[in-house]
Amino acid sequence: MSKLPRLTYCMTIGLDAMSLWISSFHTNNPSMLSRGELDVSGCRRVLAILDHHDIKSTFLVPGHTALAYPGLIREIAGRGHEFAYHGWMHEDPRDFSKDQQRLIIERGLEALDHVAGIRPRGHVAPAWNMSVDTIDLLDEFGFDFDGSRMATDHLPVYVRKGDTWTRDAPFQFGTLTDIVGLPVAWIMDDVPMFEFAWGEIPGLKAPSQAEEMWMGELDYAVGNCPGGVFNLTVHPQSIARGARIRVLERLLQHAADHPDITFMKQSEYVDLWREENPREAWRKQNPELAGDGSIRVLPSMAKGGD
Numbered sequence: 001m002s003k004l005p006r007l008t009y010c011m012t013i014g015l016d017a018m019s020l021w022i023s024s025f026h027t028n029n030p031s032m033l034s035r036g037e038l039d040v041s042g043c044r045r046v047l048a049i050l051d052h053h054d055i056k057s058t059f060l061v062p063g064h065t066a067l068a069y070p071g072l073i074r075e076i077a078g079r080g081h082e083f084a085y086h087g088w089m090h091e092d093p094r095d096f097s098k099d100q101q102r103l104i105i106e107r108g109l110e111a112l113d114h115v116a117g118i119r120p121r122g123h124v125a126p127a128w129n130m131s132v133d134t135i136d137l138l139d140e141f142g143f144d145f146d147g148s149r150m151a152t153d154h155l156p157v158y159v160r161k162g163d164t165w166t167r168d169a170p171f172q173f174g175t176l177t178d179i180v181g182l183p184v185a186w187i188m189d190d191v192p193m194f195e196f197a198w199g200e201i202p203g204l205k206a207p208s209q210a211e212e213m214w215m216g217e218l219d220y221a222v223g224n225c226p227g228g229v230f231n232l233t234v235h236p237q238s239i240a241r242g243a244r245i246r247v248l249e250r251l252l253q254h255a256a257d258h259p260d261i262t263f264m265k266q267s268e269y270v271d272l273w274r275e276e277n278p279r280e281a282w283r284k285q286n287p288e289l290a291g292d293g294s295i296r297v298l299p300s301m302a303k304g305g306d
Helices: 019-024 030-053 063-068 070-078 098-116 134-141 207-224 242-257 266-276 279-285
Strands: 007-014 058-061 082-085 145-149 157-161 175-183 228-234 261-263
Touching: 007 030, 007 207, 007 266, 019 030, 019 063, 030 070, 030 242, 058 063, 063 070, 063 098, 070 082, 070 098, 082 098, 082 266, 098 134, 134 157, 134 175, 145 157, 145 266, 157 279, 175 228, 175 266, 175 279, 207 228, 207 242, 228 242, 228 266, 242 261
Parallel strands: 007 058, 007 228, 007 261, 058 082, 145 175
Antiparallel strands: 157 175
């Protein structure tokens, strides 16, 4: 009998604070940076809702945030929540060499350890951006799972490393790793809908639009993705405002009232999913996702073409 619930709800909290605006939005505007400070009071509002439902969540915390707000990070840890690595300063790894990316990971991990003695098992790429080196580095650092995958909507995968591609040749699938990939999507994130940045994201959508979208995804997942995960990512500086946090309250209440939905931290779900889906058995059931069976070269290419 499966130990996995019909559907697992992972409430994922991005605590980017000022690093989001410094790094991802490249601003030196003190007004814009101050938007990140709302993560402090906003986080405590979110924590109160999680406590009400006895939900333990996964917090995505850049090292920069941990050093800015060590008391808040320790408070979150003390309430039984877990942390995933989320960069040093919410960097896009594509902007750095592999050695520089390694240093960024080391610094981000050091900050979490220094503040709260934390060594995360999971990795979630800042803004879900990865470089061609990212999976290789995750393997090197021994991460168990990555919460940045978009190959499925509500079912995990085993992550490949070493994929390569060009514009004039077939896609070359790499090798399968033991890293479990958790599904994410921009429709399952509050920032694109709610936040506004000149020339980058229009945001400012009505909370009712997010509620309709998230409720619809949740109901579809529980009905059609047995053993799957509803992995919603919110950011206190965005979701904790007025009508928006009411949406989160109603969504969590809806899930809590459903007999087939169970709340878990990401690592808890990964452990259960991995136990029921050994890599090689999963590979046989999912050859396309594993990268098996593809045609790696056209006959004309093998002969040198014209």
